[in-house]
Amino acid sequence: xxxxxxxxxxxLAIAAAAQVAPATLTAPTTPAIAPDGQGxxxxxxxxxxxPVNGLTESAVQKIVKTDYFPNQYTVLPHDADKVTxxxxxxxxxxxDTKLYNVNLYHFAHALGKPTSDVLFWAVTIVxxxxxxxxxxxxxxSNAASVWWVNGKEVIGIYSDRQTVxxxxxxxxxxxxxxxxxxxxxxxxxxxxxxxxxxxxDADDKPLKDYTVSLSEAGK
Amino acid sequence: MKSVLxxxxxxxxxxxxxxxxxxxxxxxxxxxxxxGKFYTWGTGGSGLVSDDGWTWRRGAQLPRRGLAxxxxxxxDRWYVYTAANIGAQPKAAxxxxxxxxxxxxxxxxxxxxxxxxASSDGVEDSNAIDPxxxxxxxxxxxWLTYGSYFGYIRLVExxxxxxxxxxxxxxxxxLAINCEASDMMYHDGWYYLLATHGSCxxxxxxxxxxxxxRSRRVTGPYLDAEGIDMIQGGGxxxxxxxxxxxxxxxxGLLDLGDGVQKFSMHWEADLDRGGASVLDIRPLLWKDGWxxxxxxxxxxxxxxxxxxxxxxxxMAVEGVPVGGPRGRGGRGGPGRGGSTAPGGAxxxxxxxxxxxxxxxxxxxxxxxxxxxxxxDAAQVSANWPAGDIGxxxxxxxCQAQQKWAITAxxxxxxxxxxxxxxxxxxxxxxxxxxxxxxxxxxxxxxTGGPEQLWRIDQLAxxxxxxxxxxxxxxxxxxxxxxxxxxxxxxxxxxPKSDKQHWLIKTP
Numbered sequence: 001x002x003x004x005x006x007x008x009x010x011x012l013a014i015a016a017a018a019q020v021a022p023a024t025l026t027a028p029t030t031p032a033i034a035p036d037g038q039g040x041x042x043x044x045x046x047x048x049x050x051p052v053n054g055l056t057e058s059a060v061q062k063i064v065k066t067d068y069f070p071n072q073y074t075v076l077p078h079d080a081d082k083v084t085x086x087x088x089x090x091x092x093x094x095x096d097t098k099l100y101n102v103n104l105y106h107f108a109h110a111l112g113k114p115t116s117d118v119l120f121w122a123v124t125i126v127x128x129x130x131x132x133x134x135x136x137x138x139x140x141s142n143a144a145s146v147w148w149v150n151g152k153e154v155i156g157i158y159s160d161r162q163t164v165x166x167x168x169x170x171x172x173x174x175x176x177x178x179x180x181x182x183x184x185x186x187x188x189x190x191x192x193x194x195x196x197x198x199x200x201d202a203d204d205k206p207l208k209d210y211t212v213s214l215s216e217a218g219k
Numbered sequence: 220m221k222s223v224l225x226x227x228x229x230x231x232x233x234x235x236x237x238x239x240x241x242x243x244x245x246x247x248x249x250x251x252x253x254x255g256k257f258y259t260w261g262t263g264g265s266g267l268v269s270d271d272g273w274t275w276r277r278g279a280q281l282p283r284r285g286l287a288x289x290x291x292x293x294x295d296r297w298y299v300y301t302a303a304n305i306g307a308q309p310k311a312a313x314x315x316x317x318x319x320x321x322x323x324x325x326x327x328x329x330x331x332x333x334x335x336x337a338s339s340d341g342v343e344d345s346n347a348i349d350p351x352x353x354x355x356x357x358x359x360x361x362w363l364t365y366g367s368y369f370g371y372i373r374l375v376e377x378x379x380x381x382x383x384x385x386x387x388x389x390x391x392x393x394l395a396i397n398c399e400a401s402d403m404m405y406h407d408g409w410y411y412l413l414a415t416h417g418s419c420x421x422x423x424x425x426x427x428x429x430x431x432x433r434s435r436r437v438t439g440p441y442l443d444a445e446g447i448d449m450i451q452g453g454g455x456x457x458x459x460x461x462x463x464x465x466x467x468x469x470x471g472l473l474d475l476g477d478g479v480q481k482f483s484m485h486w487e488a489d490l491d492r493g494g495a496s497v498l499d500i501r502p503l504l505w506k507d508g509w510x511x512x513x514x515x516x517x518x519x520x521x522x523x524x525x526x527x528x529x530x531x532x533x534m535a536v537e538g539v540p541v542g543g544p545r546g547r548g549g550r551g552g553p554g555r556g557g558s559t560a561p562g563g564a565x566x567x568x569x570x571x572x573x574x575x576x577x578x579x580x581x582x583x584x585x586x587x588x589x590x591x592x593x594x595d596a597a598q599v600s601a602n603w604p605a606g607d608i609g610x611x612x613x614x615x616x617c618q619a620q621q622k623w624a625i626t627a628x629x630x631x632x633x634x635x636x637x638x639x640x641x642x643x644x645x646x647x648x649x650x651x652x653x654x655x656x657x658x659x660x661x662x663x664x665x666t667g668g669p670e671q672l673w674r675i676d677q678l679a680x681x682x683x684x685x686x687x688x689x690x691x692x693x694x695x696x697x698x699x700x701x702x703x704x705x706x707x708x709x710x711x712x713x714p715k716s717d718k719q720h721w722l723i724k725t726p
Contacts, residue, residue, distance in 0.1 A: 056537065057537040058537055136702065138702075138703055155706075157705050158537075164704050166702070166703045166704065167703055167704040167705050168703060168704075168705045168706060169702045169703030169705070169706035169708075170706075171656065171658045171708070172656060172657070172658070172708075200702070204702055204710075204718075
């Protein structure tokens with residue numbers, strides 16, 4: 001794991017130095033992190049991209065309902081975990097973003113992976129200090145994306161689109177006390193690709209009273 | 220006084236829904252709410268009452284059957300001011316009566332005489348009729364305007380604790396001339412004097428129209444938007460004749476709270492009611508510091524666009540591009556770079572690749588060469604699910620699932636100025652409804668439940684508030700809310716937020 005973190009850091013540094021893409025992602029250095037000032041979730045596990053094609057609602061739903069690796073809707077991966085999709089071995093990477101959004105183009109490009117016509121899986125754990133009813137997951141993504149909270153699909157936005165804060169918003173849901181798993185599938189057609197995510201409270205204000213970790217032990 | 224209105228003014232108002240039930244009245248008092256019912260009285264003391272502000276019936280008469288009464292609620296009293304000729308016009312007097320309730324069924328219903336609060340002696344430049352009562356929200360002082368075409372519209376101060384004249388010997392203040400049916404209101408640092416110009420009481424030949432001036436002081440001067448003092452006949456038009464209704468008179472502010480304001484008035488002649496004088500309620504809008512008459516919603520097929528996000532409400536089904544899917548063909552000729560790549564050949568129906576410059580060549584910008592008909596549900600609904608479907612927001616693309624038919628529902632009640640509506644996906648009976656968890660769903664068919672009935676009020680800025688009649692298992696009034704660019708919900712109405720402001724646009 002340490003080696004992997006080092007590898008990612010080196011790759012990101014190289015990418016930055018070569019000016020091929022700004023390095024907006026870093027390897028986490030703490031067990032948990034708070035959301036940023038606007039409530040955006042900064043820490044994620046990202047799986048290296050899977051080649052797919054299609055951004056329409058039906059195409060995206062078909063893509064995300066396809067089994068790529070075992071337990072893809074329930075797994076809580078760790079940094080450097082590997083899965084095999086088809087004949088390709090893909091690695092999960094833990095990242096912190098410096099910005100409100102997670103730049104998947106930076107992520108994939110730094111790893112020398114494709115950025116167009118791809119599917120990214122993202123997972124994180126939101127540790128709530130108490131049960132909080134009537135919150136909403138609010139996301140933006142480039143391009144289409146589907147989102148799950150604690151295993152339930154709560155958002156789907158489709159077509160070629162840019163990341164807009166609070167574009168897709170879930171119906172009201174309850175954050176459990178303790179860990180809550182947020183999972184996303186982001187599908188890009190071409191060009192830039194990124195996402196942002198936060199929770200809104202019952203008054204549509206950003207929720208900030210929680211921590212983010214990448215393992216249930218990290219809360 | 221009988222001057223002809225400009226044609227542009229005549230075009231301002233158009234026909235909305237007329238109120239339902241018995242609405243015959245002339246010179247209605249400002250509509251007020253008491254114990255959940257709406258009340259108004261007209262000349263002769265005849266009253267109208269309504270449980271919802273939409274369907275009206277005959278109510279109790281006032282014990283004083285005067286001219287053009289007005290009513291206000293202060294403390295635990297309802298004060299009614301009504302005028303009467305006490306000799307040959309313009310000799311007249313305004314009397315006050317009060318009761319602790321307007322509900323004749325209440326044990327507290329008892330009218331008490333309060334005496335004369337203003338009068339004219341038949342010679343002075345005043346005709347003390349058509350009272351309008353105004354409680355200044357800034358300082359709690361109570362004012363009465365009165366007058367008609369003989370002489371001036373005048374202002375006197377009353378005692379807000381008793382409703383009587385504060386200082387009977389004070390000289391009234393002259394505010395306006397060549398008008399009647401005056402009333403006042405306060406908005407954002409300005410006092411507004413509303414008065415009716417034109418000819419009264421001539422049915423479809425009545426030139427009645429409501430005009431307004433404003434002042435920083437309650438005592439005036441009241442100038443119109445052109446700077447003309449109302450005491451010299453000025454007045455900016457608020458509403459005149461239009462559609463099938465003629466002669467607008469007797470403004471009365473109906474403030475429903477949450478920034479929703481309407482006004483009561485009468486039409487001298489409703490052509491659809493045989494030319495009778497009838498009550499109406501219209502939205503009150505504000506533009507550049509001036510009140511303007513809004514419209515009650517008319518039935519039709521509409522796009523519902525969020526003021527906040529610019530995206531539109533749609534039934535959550537996969538859309539089909541209007542005219543059918545088209546490939547991303549070449550950009551045409553050398554005017555935009557020469558190549559037809561990446562499409563290569565022209566898009567379906569397009570001109571040949573490379574044939575001309577930007578806007579005139581083939582490829583993806585060339586179109587089909589023929590008008591594309593509007594998309595309706597029948598063309599694209601074959602794969603729509605049969606059961607409940609969600610609702611969401613999207614960029615408006617003229618697609619069938621983004622067009623909503625808004626239709627009045629008979630015998631379902633209403634609210635001040637309008638009936639309840641159903642909102643269905645145009646060309647279908649799939650009905651927008653509130654769910655028990657205060658979200659939205661599109662049901663397979665409209666069945667008339669209160670969660671499928673919608674109240675649609677025009678707001679001060681001309682946009683609309685859209686509210687279900689009720690939300691299952693909830694007593695809270697909620698409004699359609701754009702919580703995200705791609706998602707709408709139901710939430711408590713906040714007049715200061717664009718989330719619950721909607722544009723209702725013709726597709």
